[in-house]
Amino acid sequence: MLEVESLVARYGAVEALHGVSLEVGSGEAVAVVGPNGAGKTTLLRTISGLVRAASGSVRIDGRTVGRTAAHRVARLGVSHVPEGRAILSPLTVKDNLLMGGYRLPGAEIQGRMEEMIELFPVLGRRLDSLGGVLSGGEQQMLAIARGLMARPRLLMIDEPSMGLAPRIVGDVLDALHRVVATGTAVLVSEQNAGLALEVADRAYVMVVGNVVASGRSEELEGNLLETYLA
Numbered sequence: 150m151l152e153v154e155s156l157v158a159r160y161g162a163v164e165a166l167h168g169v170s171l172e173v174g175s176g177e178a179v180a181v182v183g184p185n186g187a188g189k190t191t192l193l194r195t196i197s198g199l200v201r202a203a204s205g206s207v208r209i210d211g212r213t214v215g216r217t218a219a220h221r222v223a224r225l226g227v228s229h230v231p232e233g234r235a236i237l238s239p240l241t242v243k244d245n246l247l248m249g250g251y252r253l254p255g256a257e258i259q260g261r262m263e264e265m266i267e268l269f270p271v272l273g274r275r276l277d278s279l280g281g282v283l284s285g286g287e288q289q290m291l292a293i294a295r296g297l298m299a300r301p302r303l304l305m306i307d308e309p310s311m312g313l314a315p316r317i318v319g320d321v322l323d324a325l326h327r328v329v330a331t332g333t334a335v336l337v338s339e340q341n342a343g344l345a346l347e348v349a350d351r352a353y354v355m356v357v358g359n360v361v362a363s364g365r366s367e368e369l370e371g372n373l374l375e376t377y378l379a
């Protein structure tokens with residue numbers, strides 16, 4: 150459903166993506182792994198329309214969106230959970246979820262929120278808490294649930310394990326498995342390759358603006374990955 154071809158993105162004189170190509174099929178879980186500065190966030194932001202592509206193309210269900218405004222990309226069924234989660238701290242958990250569902254028909258909002266609580270029971274127990282008082286792991290669940298509220302067909306999640314203790318990373322991994330099980334395609338960006346390969350069917354390894362390896366997760370585990378990330 151997502152086809153990225155020879156994508157180039159720049160910040161002024163700095164070229165952050167040198168011609169990146171990747172694909173995500175319907176319902177597929179795909180990872181982009183790589184170290185600091187590889188361009189993972191830039192890739193997700195360019196797909197979302199938050200960064201303008203200098204050249205190359207992004208297609209969603211065959212429609213070219215390379216230079217399309219972010220709200221239009223969202224309308225095509227892509228939700229983006231940003232690096233750092235961007236929870237609205239002064240709003241309650243419930244209001245954060247409602248923000249994610251603002252495009253849904255009014256009659257569907259309550260039902261969708263109940264589905265999110267079923268998927269992430271911890272949120273149901275904290276509906277009236279302010280977003281800012283949740284733990285890091287809970288905030289990540291909330292960010293994912295907020296992204297899912299709009300019923301996307303592709304959920305892009307940037308660095309979900311960032312700043313979380315190892316035990317909590319396990320909870321986030323469980324959450325990602327549950328999202329994939331709903332049939333939503335997932336594109337997850339991670340420095341934590343172990344986590345990403347565990348959840349993804351396939352992965353792309355990025356280093357300084359290029360994809361340097363790709364394949365099925367089980368093939369990439371071990372030597373190849375270590376070599377590239379070293």
Ligand SMILES: Nc1ncnc2c1ncn2[C@@H]1O[C@H](COP(=O)(O)OP(=O)(O)OP(=O)(O)O)[C@@H](O)[C@H]1O
Pocket residue numbers: 160163164165183184185186187188189190191192232308340
């Ligand atoms: N707003 C910006 N202005 C200028 N340069 C930027 C900007 N954002 C990112 N860059 C540069 O683009 C390159 C790719 O950064 P990006 O944040 O996409 O990498 P990343 O793989 O997400 O890294 P990390 O794992 O640290 O999140 C880096 O060289 C970075 O310094």
Ligand SMILES: [Mg+2]
Pocket residue numbers: 189190191232307308
């Ligand atoms: Mg990043």
